[in-house]
Amino acid sequence: MITFQVKDMSCGHCVSVITQAVMAADPQAQVQIDLATHRVSIEPAAADAAALREAIAEAGYTPVPV
Template identity: 60%
Template sequence: MVAFEVKDMTCGHCVASVTRAVQAVDAQAKVQVDLAQHRVEIETGSAPLQALQAAIEDAGFTPVPV
């Protein structure tokens, strides 16, 4: 599992955007988002951390690995 802190994720639309971005890289990824804590946890089998981070950045957010 990989986790990111995404401070600029502030609403349900943001959650959906981050989830779509991650699943575009790994369609089988399980994404759990805690909006109050600005935390995204991803269970992935195939995508490296850098690819997931880049996908979230491309969606307009600033993920920081935790």
């Protein structure tokens, strides 16, 4: 499980954008997002932590590994 703190994620739209970005990088990944704690947890199928972090960053957010 790879977890990021994404403090600039603030609404349902953010959750949707981040989910789409992760799924584009790793279509088989399992994504769990807790908006209240600003945590994005990913069980990757193919991508590594760096690729997932980059995908979230390219979507316009600031992922910090936890």
